[in-house]
Amino acid sequence: MDINQQKEQFSNAYLQAVTSVAGYSLYKPAVDDDSVDWGIAATGIMGRIRAPRLELQLKSTSRDILNNKAIHYPLKPKNYNDLRMIDFVVPRILIVVLIPDNLADWVQQSEKELCLRYGGYWLSLRGMPETQNISTVTVTMSRDNQFTVAALQSIMQSICQGVQP
Template sequence: MDINQQKEQFSNTYLQAVATVAGYSLYKPSVDDNSIDLGIAAKGETGRIRAPRLELQLKSTSRDILKDKLIRYPLILKNYNNLRMTDIAIPRILIVVLIPDNLANWLKQSEEELCLRHCGY
């Protein structure tokens, strides 16, 4: 597996862990033709809206994307345009997972904890 595939898998795992602890489920569209990598869904009985969903474009980087309290991530125009559509049934967001430069620092594990480093924005 090359480093980009590792980053993608790490990002998927990070998001799966966060969604699981929050009580949500993830789903993967069978074809990615709308720049949607994953979807997140809640149970049908929760909240005001039944079975809410959110579609996600997932990116990962070890670049410094935090500048002046803003997140700056370069995105190709097609992906940007797919995210900003307003005439869609399910809202879409971009999640950028920040990963350490050194692969050895991505994950720390012991008998007492599992630490995935850094975080998603």
């Protein structure tokens, strides 16, 4: 497996860990032709919306894109334009998982813990302006938007109330 495939699998594992602890299930579309890598589903009635869902584009990088306040991630224009639309039934977000440069630093393990390093950040591009860029669109993600169990639960609760991220 090459390093990019390893990064993809690592980010999948991160997403699966956060989602399972939050109490939701994951589903994967058979084909990613609409910038949707994964979907998250809740069961039962949680609010105005029954069985809320969230779809996402999952990216990972070990590049130095983090500063004191934000993450600046270069996204392909197709992904940007697919994620910025406002008329989806199921809301969509972008998740970028930051991974250490050195493969040996990705996981720390002992008898007491398994630590996946570093972590993910999320951003809703809903309603962002159309771009004419042809190579990349750099999106800015606040460091406050860590993709954690609590953040995912909050996003899903908002969707239950009819509020899209």
